[in-house]
Amino acid sequence: MHLSKAQCQQLLPQTRAELINACSDVSVDFPISDSAGVLVFESGNKSFVAPYVKNKEIRRAHSKDAVTAQLLSNPLPNGLRTTLQSGSYSQERFISVDQSNESVILDESIIVKWQLTAQKSLGAHKEEILTENGFAHLPELLGNIYWDEKLLASVNKYIPGTTDGWTWCVDKAKANDLGPWLVNLAHLTAEMHHCLEGLIHGDFHVGQILKTSQSDQLWVIDFDGDPLASSQEAIDPLRDVASMCASFFHVGAVAIKYGADPSVIKEWIVQAESIYTATYFEGNAFDIKALHSLMRSLENRELKYADKFLPQWRYAPEFAIGYMEELHYGSS
Template identity: 30%
Template sequence: MSSISGGDRVRERGFDVDQTNHSVVVGESVVVKWLTPPAPLPQPTPDVFAHLTSVGFTATATPYASVSRRAGDGTELLLALVTAYLPDAADGWEWCVDEAVSGRTAFAADLGVLSADLHAAMATPSATFPDPVRQAPAAPAGEHPWSVRARQALDEALAVTDGEDGDWLAARADALRAELAPLTSVGTTPLIRIHGDLHVGQMLRWRDGYAVIDFDGNPTVTGADPFQPAARDLAQLTTSLEHVGQVAIKRRGADPAATREWAAAARAALESAYRERLAGLGRATLLDRSLVRPFEIEQECRELIYAARHLPRWRYAPMGVLRSWYR
């Protein structure tokens, strides 16, 4: 595919990875991400870009523009986002699988620092987000909303997972519910605008380091409050390392026992670096460690739901993770 720019033909190419939207590199200088279908405004990404730029967070593809149009009914639709092209970039479903196969974990500390820097930036006031940190509201009479959300995810995962996997999951339903217990009595946890879909696939390794991308939120959760505990992002990122291990086992023939050890070491290094960086930035209180495990359980349930609804072949990854946790 090509386009015309200043009389010269500028090469364009699409990314080769699976993604909901369609991204095109133009002239090896910018990436145009076309939303398919266009999304009604407001959408989180333009505001997040404006905020991160204003507070000096640069570990992302530099945002240049957003493109929108007004529909016939007066609705404003976001058509595309334009960001800088990062040379030699590969997402985590490529480079991180290589790390798992090789047994290397040094990268994990870098991801922990990057994630902490992102959360600290999200917690810094700007003209776009003048009040970026809130306290979790007191639980209403009855079950806390986070507990309801997690329990519903578990119930749906049990309902949509069939066969031998479904039998295995059902036999451990009580243990999984017990892991969600901390969500029933949440304290005064700080809430910030989190990434919402923070997994290794959003972590690009490029010529000059790492960059986090795609601030569209979690596509599997509708109507979620943009203000969430930082622990939710951290839990999704740590579970994605476990998924990388499962991909390495299934697709690359990695040794299961060695890969489990790799995943445990990578997770520990990532969280340690994350917590140390937050403390160094004076933001240690952003992480409520007690929420990480229940959010991890909820995330694995959502992975099973996603597999059942959209990508059945993916079920091996969350099931492999859960089987390794409850061996």
């Protein structure tokens, strides 16, 4: 099947369309009906994954198309494999927060995360290790969908009533709340690193932490990591700690944007970082200069990411960089 550059762009989430810079003459189609299915197509040097619908034109499926629900309510097309038990699903709800991979909630019971590209997934491997080692802060992994050993989608139990840290943690900042949740988050981080047996999360920030309004129970999601990370960074636990601490600055930026007092928020950021790191390192000495230098480096990347993919987010890393400079983070 030949796909023009424009058709390829229509098959990706809108915020990722610019990743397409060429047409595609190589694709594998897994139809689930005459007008819908899953397509893996090559453009550039990547194999992109697209649940699709096809009438006069082919495009990425929307929630109203219920393509993911159809796929998981029937035996998978030939060529795909999974350990997931098929069910019966009808309602889809997309998660609107920006992320590289697109997440779809089915019947408010399971969450399906479509990969942007088909590749062997370290993230899926990490979730399997965590499950085997009894890590209690992971939404139950129900199964993965593979094509030729490459991950196309993962399926986890959906925990109703949860929000990610761009909601609940911003509320904590606005309320100047430095309570038990920070200790819980540090303990979760330490237990996660222990269970991962030398691996790390790789893209660890408050947006990857789910919480209900009824308790301080926390869950961690999205272990795909940062594709821009060096091989050394990908195994260094300090990177996860730095990334989480840097996200407290982003939380502060959001809170200030929506009317919080900047001086109160700035103090909250410093105190949140202090409690989190002291708990994670169990009160032992650690290289705080290395931590702050890494945080500053991560912010430079965050700003570049915002410039390329999410310009409306630029204010957050700009605030973080400015405040980190004020605190002399990263200076020799």
